[in-house]
Amino acid sequence: MGSDIFEFSINGLKIIIIFMMMVQIVPLLVWVERRGSAYIQNRFGPNRVGPLGLTQLLADAVKFLTKEEFVPQGSYKFFFYLAPVVALIPAALAFGAIPLSIPIQVEAFTMMGRNWGPYTFPFQSFELGLGVVFVLGASSLAAYALLLAGYGSNNKYSLFGALRASAQTISYELSMGLSIVGVLLVYNTFNFTEMVAQQSGPLAFKFLGNDLLISWLPNWGIFYQPLGAILLFAAFFAETNRLPFDLPEAEGELVAGYHTEYGGFKMNMFYIGEYGHMLVASALMTTFFFGGYTLYPWLTPESLNQALSSFSPTQASLITAFSLHLVFLVKVLFFLWIFIHVRWTLPRFRYDQLMDLGWKTMLPWSLVNAIVTAVIIVLMRSHWS
Amino acid sequence: MSTFIISNLWFYVLALSLIFFAFKVVTSANPIHSALHLVLTMMGVAGLFFHLNAQFIAGVQVIVYAGAVMVLFVMVLMLFDLKHEFNAFAKGLVSGFLKLMSVALVVGYLVGVFLESGESKGVKASLTTSGDQTSTQLQVTRDLAQLLYTKYVLVFEVLGVLLLVVAIGAVAISRIQGGTHAKH
Numbered sequence: 396m397g398s399d400i401f402e403f404s405i406n407g408l409k410i411i412i413i414f415m416m417m418v419q420i421v422p423l424l425v426w427v428e429r430r431g432s433a434y435i436q437n438r439f440g441p442n443r444v445g446p447l448g449l450t451q452l453l454a455d456a457v458k459f460l461t462k463e464e465f466v467p468q469g470s471y472k473f474f475f476y477l478a479p480v481v482a483l484i485p486a487a488l489a490f491g492a493i494p495l496s497i498p499i500q501v502e503a504f505t506m507m508g509r510n511w512g513p514y515t516f517p518f519q520s521f522e523l524g525l526g527v528v529f530v531l532g533a534s535s536l537a538a539y540a541l542l543l544a545g546y547g548s549n550n551k552y553s554l555f556g557a558l559r560a561s562a563q564t565i566s567y568e569l570s571m572g573l574s575i576v577g578v579l580l581v582y583n584t585f586n587f588t589e590m591v592a593q594q595s596g597p598l599a600f601k602f603l604g605n606d607l608l609i610s611w612l613p614n615w616g617i618f619y620q621p622l623g624a625i626l627l628f629a630a631f632f633a634e635t636n637r638l639p640f641d642l643p644e645a646e647g648e649l650v651a652g653y654h655t656e657y658g659g660f661k662m663n664m665f666y667i668g669e670y671g672h673m674l675v676a677s678a679l680m681t682t683f684f685f686g687g688y689t690l691y692p693w694l695t696p697e698s699l700n701q702a703l704s705s706f707s708p709t710q711a712s713l714i715t716a717f718s719l720h721l722v723f724l725v726k727v728l729f730f731l732w733i734f735i736h737v738r739w740t741l742p743r744f745r746y747d748q749l750m751d752l753g754w755k756t757m758l759p760w761s762l763v764n765a766i767v768t769a770v771i772i773v774l775m776r777s778h779w780s
Numbered sequence: 781m782s783t784f785i786i787s788n789l790w791f792y793v794l795a796l797s798l799i800f801f802a803f804k805v806v807t808s809a810n811p812i813h814s815a816l817h818l819v820l821t822m823m824g825v826a827g828l829f830f831h832l833n834a835q836f837i838a839g840v841q842v843i844v845y846a847g848a849v850m851v852l853f854v855m856v857l858m859l860f861d862l863k864h865e866f867n868a869f870a871k872g873l874v875s876g877f878l879k880l881m882s883v884a885l886v887v888g889y890l891v892g893v894f895l896e897s898g899e900s901k902g903v904k905a906s907l908t909t910s911g912d913q914t915s916t917q918l919q920v921t922r923d924l925a926q927l928l929y930t931k932y933v934l935v936f937e938v939l940g941v942l943l944l945v946v947a948i949g950a951v952a953i954s955r956i957q958g959g960t961h962a963k964h
Contacts, residue, residue: 524917528839532826535847539819542854546812554858561855565848572843584918585836 401511410491410520417490421670422452428735435739462659467548470656474547479657479664482540486671488533491520493678494587496688496720497696500712517588518716525585531572534634534675538564540668541636541643541653548656556652559746560636560643566753567633567640570626573761577623577768578616578683590616591687595695601775613691616684622764624684626757631676633753635669638738642746677730681723688723791831798824799886806882811862815854822846836921 426441426449433440441448466472496518503513523529538561545557582590598612600619617624633640644652654665681687689695696715703711744752801824804817822845829838928936 523835525835525839525921528836528843532839532842532847535843538847538851539854542851542858546858558855558858561851565851565855568848585921586918 399511401506402514402516405514405516409516413491413495413520414487417487417671417674418667420674421667422456424670424673424731424735425455425666426452427732428738431732431735432739435736456663459660459663464659467550467656470549471547474543475656476547476661478540478544478547479661479668481543482537482665482668483671485533485535485537485540486668486675489530489675490671490678492523492526492529492533492587493675493682494519494522494526494591494688495678495723496716497588499716500708502707502709504709518720522588526587527575527579527585530675530679531575534672535564535568537634537668537672540665544657544665545653548653550656552649552651553653553655556643556645556649556655559645560653563633563636563640563642563749563753566750567630567757570753570757570761571630571634573758573765574620574623574626574630575683576765577620577761578627580765580768580772581616581619587682587687591682591689594686595689595691595697597691613686613689615686620684620764620768622760623768624680626761626764627683628676628680629757631680632734632737633749635672635676635734637669637673637734639741639744640749641743642749645743673731673734674727677727677734678723680730681726685726688719690722694719694722787831791828794824794827794831798828799890803883803886806886807879810866812854812857815850815857818853819846819850822850833917834920835917836924 429451430440430442430448432438441451444451444454466475494517498515498517501514501516504511541560542557545553545555545560548554578590579585582593584590584593594614594616596614598609598614598618600607612618632638636643642652643649644654646652649655654662657665692698696719699715699718700711703714706714798821801817801820805814805821808814808817822841826838826841826846829835829841
């Protein structure tokens with residue numbers, strides 16, 4: 396955590412702020428979702444409370460908090476209360492391990508009659524060597540929230556929703572993992588920061604022993620793994636239980652699926668979990684395929700460092716980190732908008748179509764993608780002299 | 781010194797909770813409670829791997845066992861009507877005897893570990909070296925992969941074939957037994 400009180404408290408504060416970021420983006424996304432759906436369906440949407448209906452979210456929050464608290468008769472009380480809490484944990488853990496910008500370098504300074512040594516604060520809750528493995532592991536636990544909710548409610552609709560959710564999650568986790576294999580092969584690392592560092596320059600690669608450089612394109616993963624990007628994004632839709640993969644809460648058949656029996660803030664916590672997963676999915680897409688927090692050629696760590704040479708090193712590092720963080724946020728918001736747009740554009744799958752898509756279409760394609768990527772990498776990186 | 785104490789404390793907390801969860805897996809009468817405790821046991825094992833600076837194995841443990849295999853277990857258990865099994869496991873001489881035997885095994889194992897614990901100093905020395913840097917972790921993963929595909933490649937492939945055989949066997953049995961995909 397840190398060697399002295401300053402580093403310790405900053406790191407603790409960082410964990411809280413990044414968690415609050417995840418929680419606070421939920422009301423905004425709900426607003427965008429409701430206004431966006433209204434825009435797509437040629438309606439007005441919530442526009443009465445406050446400017447553009449923005450304070451509707453506050454009214455909703457108050458409503459959620461003041462609703463009557465109840466547990467259905469015959470439910471398993473412990474599981475019923477546990478499920479909404481479990482729904483929050485995987486997304487929060489996974490989001491904490493993704494770097495949101497470059498680390499902030501703080502030079503040595505004096506404060507309160509003491510010298511405080513130089514620090515490096517990574518712009519994420521905690522830094523792990525093998526970030527990709529950790530994020531995959533944490534988000535693979537999301538199915539338990541739905542299972543516990545479905546089982547704990549002791550309601551047939553809830554149980555059906557939970558069973559559908561777990562079958563769907565297992566099916567699509569395979570193609571998700573396999574399409575990430577291609578990404579790992581291209582970058583040759585498990586670390587998010589190193590991945591983004593490799594994407595910050597112009598498009599450059601080795602082809603049959605020759606070095607090729609295309610200076611007007613960024614070195615983004617999408618140019619190396621287009622099929623992997625499409626497969627991964629589709630698998631993320633299934634993992635987040637969003638339309639067209641929202642079979643677990645299909646309201647036409649299952650009332651509301653796994654959260655039929657939940658009301659008030661407990662149901663809101665499932666929503667926070669779902670939007671948290673969307674946020675993690677968007678952040679992963681950005682980091683793997685769209686340059687993370689860099690935007691070649693305008694906003695990269697090198698170009699910003701040159702432009703900010705008149706500032707002191709600490710100030711320059713702070714400005715660089717926060718402007719790169721803005722770049723990251725804009726990219727993530729773009730993907731979140733795609734999530735919302737798809738939800739209000741596509742109809743829901745039938746269950747056999749869902750399973751066919753997962754096992755008979757996406758799994759073979761992602762396997763082929765991984766194998767072809769491995770073969771091409773061996774061919775391109777070998778010496779042809 | 782303080783990090784050493786915290787690290788040891790962390791180990792004992794993990795180890796004790798692991799033993800407790802594993803105990804509950806065996807003694808719970810409700811199969812779903814057993815399965816959920818098994819999930820916690822898997823996570824505890826992953827935590828131990830993480831504690832030993834084996835981040836890759838910890839992650840894979842969570843992804844494969846806690847995230848995929850146990851989700852399947854819990855799902856299948858929820859599909860069944862388990863009242864009969866619940867009654868069979870909650871009382872009866874045979875199941876009581878089995879529970880007692882497994883508790884005795886766990887206790888015997890614990891005693892054995894305490895008696896033999898003097899001889900593992902070599903392992904301890906290699907584990908105390910710090911290795912949470914990115915490059916170290918990558919190197920550990922790379923070494924693991926190289927061992928898996930050179931020295932242990934035969935075992936690895938045989939295990940793969942075994943899993944394939946099990947999968948085909950499961951499909952064959954389910955087709956013989958009837959159901960939606962029955963062979964007519």
